[in-house]
Amino acid sequence: MPQSQFDAMSAWLAGVDLSQGDERSYELATLPRPKGEATKVIITEYDLPRKDAEPHDVIVDRDGAVWYSDFSNQFVGVLDRRPARPPTFRSRC
Numbered sequence: 001m002p003q004s005q006f007d008a009m010s011a012w013l014a015g016v017d018l019s020q021g022d023e024r025s026y027e028l029a030t031l032p033r034p035k036g037e038a039t040k041v042i043i044t045e046y047d048l049p050r051k052d053a054e055p056h057d058v059i060v061d062r063d064g065a066v067w068y069s070d071f072s073n074q075f076v077g078v079l080d081r082r083p084a085r086p087p088t089f090r091s092r093c
Helices: 003-016
Strands: 055-060 066-070 075-079 088-090
16 A cells, blocks of 8 residues: 555544444445346366465456465465466465
8 A cells, every 4th residue: 555545544444443332433234135147156166285275365366367375374375277286385474
């Protein structure tokens, strides 16, 4: 986040924080339920290279590769359509 946005983001986060009480300054609203074509999905599951992997925070890059962080281990993984075996990278945290 650019430094110029820190104050605005801090003010927004402070406004939605309920740690000082249970009252919201805004109304909660629900979105309409999807219908018809919007309810049709395709779920594809992939085997990951480690049996104990717990993928989290999944994101797709502009080339179509799927990146994930491993919640149980300090790894970052990528699923790419091209290689036969998805690589993983140990994070330095």
